[in-house]
Amino acid sequence: MAAACRRFLAQAGVRVLARASAARPGARCRCFSSSGLLRANNGEPTKFQPPPKPVVVDKHKEVVERRFLSPEFIPPRERTDPLKFSIERTDMIRRRKVLNIPEFYVGSILSVSTADPYASDKTSCFVGICIQRGGKGLGATFVIRNIIERQGIEFCYELYNPRIREIKVLKLEKRLDDNLMYLRDALPEYSTFDVNMKPVPHSANDEIPVNQLKVKMKPKPWTKRWERPKFNVQGIHFELPEKIMKEAQKWSKPWIQFDMLREYNTSKLEKEIWKEVNEELKK
Amino acid sequence: MAFLSRRLGLLLTQVNRAVEQRHFSITGACSAIQKLTRVRVVDNSTLGNTPYHRPPKCIHVYNKTGVGKVGDKILLAIKGEKKKALIVGHRMPGPCMTPRFDSNNVVLIEDNGNPTGTRIKTPIPLILRKREGEFSKVLAIAQHLV
Numbered sequence: 198m199a200a201a202c203r204r205f206l207a208q209a210g211v212r213v214l215a216r217a218s219a220a221r222p223g224a225r226c227r228c229f230s231s232s233g234l235l236r237a238n239n240g241e242p243t244k245f246q247p248p249p250k251p252v253v254v255d256k257h258k259e260v261v262e263r264r265f266l267s268p269e270f271i272p273p274r275e276r277t278d279p280l281k282f283s284i285e286r287t288d289m290i291r292r293r294k295v296l297n298i299p300e301f302y303v304g305s306i307l308s309v310s311t312a313d314p315y316a317s318d319k320t321s322c323f324v325g326i327c328i329q330r331g332g333k334g335l336g337a338t339f340v341i342r343n344i345i346e347r348q349g350i351e352f353c354y355e356l357y358n359p360r361i362r363e364i365k366v367l368k369l370e371k372r373l374d375d376n377l378m379y380l381r382d383a384l385p386e387y388s389t390f391d392v393n394m395k396p397v398p399h400s401a402n403d404e405i406p407v408n409q410l411k412v413k414m415k416p417k418p419w420t421k422r423w424e425r426p427k428f429n430v431q432g433i434h435f436e437l438p439e440k441i442m443k444e445a446q447k448w449s450k451p452w453i454q455f456d457m458l459r460e461y462n463t464s465k466l467e468k469e470i471w472k473e474v475n476e477e478l479k480k
Numbered sequence: 481m482a483f484l485s486r487r488l489g490l491l492l493t494q495v496n497r498a499v500e501q502r503h504f505s506i507t508g509a510c511s512a513i514q515k516l517t518r519v520r521v522v523d524n525s526t527l528g529n530t531p532y533h534r535p536p537k538c539i540h541v542y543n544k545t546g547v548g549k550v551g552d553k554i555l556l557a558i559k560g561e562k563k564k565a566l567i568v569g570h571r572m573p574g575p576c577m578t579p580r581f582d583s584n585n586v587v588l589i590e591d592n593g594n595p596t597g598t599r600i601k602t603p604i605p606l607i608l609r610k611r612e613g614e615f616s617k618v619l620a621i622a623q624h625l626v
Contacts, residue, residue, distance in 0.1 A: 270616045312578060313577075313606055315606045315607065315609035315610060316606050316625070317625075321606060321626075323626070340575075345603050345624065345626065346601055346602055346603060346624060347567075347602075348522075348581060348582065348583070348585070348602045348624055349581065349582030349583075349601055350580070350581055350582070350603060351573075351580045352577070352578075352579055352580070352581065353573060353576060353577075353580070354576070354577065355576055355577075358576065358577070360577065381582065381603075467607075477604075
């Protein structure tokens with residue numbers, strides 16, 4: 198008992214000293230709980246339990262609620278009747294009420310579990326990075342990539358497929374591009390993700406972090422000529438000679454950004470659809 | 481007058497037929513595994529893993545169409561020998577919810593359907609379980625099912 202007390206004091210004392218040395222002018226004081234120290238299993242020295250980190254809430258920063266409208270809600274610019282898209286949207290919202298489809302972007306790491314009649318336990322799970330989000334309406338898809346046992350595997354899942362049981366976002370982040378198909382020609386380390394990785398916590402109102410990673414590629418030939426301006430790839434660290442980079446610029450079409458027929462301003466549409474979707478979801 | 485117009489009509493049809501008979505050479509649509517595709521043997525058989533100066537190539541697909549998808553049997557030319565094999569993954573995207581591999585994977589097989597190797601480390605698609613009767617032995621030696 199006395200020995201335990203002495204040990205407790207010594208540990209506390211050491212702790213206090215450490216805290217004093219670590220304290221810098223202007224640092225916030227931290228409180229720590231000593232409950233972990235009091236538990237002694239059979240008189241053996243207890244394992245050091247680090248104190249819980251305090252949650253710092255900065256009250257000066259305005260809490261701006263982040264609005265995220267999934268890209269498949271925005272209808273394409275076509276001659277079809279908008280009624281078709283509104284009917285589709287009601288179906289999409291019905292599905293979302295049953296299955297929680299979280300907010301994710303191209304570059305976030307997801308874990309998808311689906312119902313599979315041929316899998317053991319009837320559920321199959323796949324973890325990987327989202328490299329592409331395509332399709333509009335109920336046929337919206339996303340492609341997940343991972344490398345397992347040195348074999349690159351890609352799965353194209355439909356967001357509203359009833360076979361999907363759960364979509365978990367393990368790491369929510371954006372990348373420099375909207376389309377990461379170039380990961381197929383990148384070194385395998387950029388596409389390998391641990392299947393048992395733990396979800397990285399992300400608070401609801403923070404801005405989504407943009408990963409500024411520039412990926413290194415395998416030697417040419419690639420599946421597509423990613424250096425060409427058509428793909429507008431920002432996330433590759435090109436180690437090609439300048440001659441090839443200059444020649445790739447021959448295919449640039451700088452007039453496309455001024456082409457008015459290609460303009461599609463979705464800001465008004467987004468606001469209407471956002472209102473519509475939120476009303477339906479509340480029902 | 482009518483005779484002349486009929487003659488013109490006949491000439492026109494002859495010209496049309498001549499235009500239709502112009503042949504263009506068209507390559508077959510490249511899809512999945514067909515003749516002369518280089519494949520990658522993924523089991524641990526000696527025939528598949530010993531290095532050779534030529535990669536294993538498909539020389540016949542046992543299919544009504546000459547295109548092999550996952551679960552089809554093909555004939556391979558490996559090390560100067562002919563060997564049957566089973567396709568377990570290809571680079572072409574397949575139906576939804578099925579995996580797309582980065583290489584055309586193949587497992588060596590005997591004529592009776594028994595696999596030549598004893599272990600398959602590379603992941604194998606779960607779709608093969610549908611035909612469990614034919615591929616039970618291949619699925620038994622697979623370690624990873626995706």
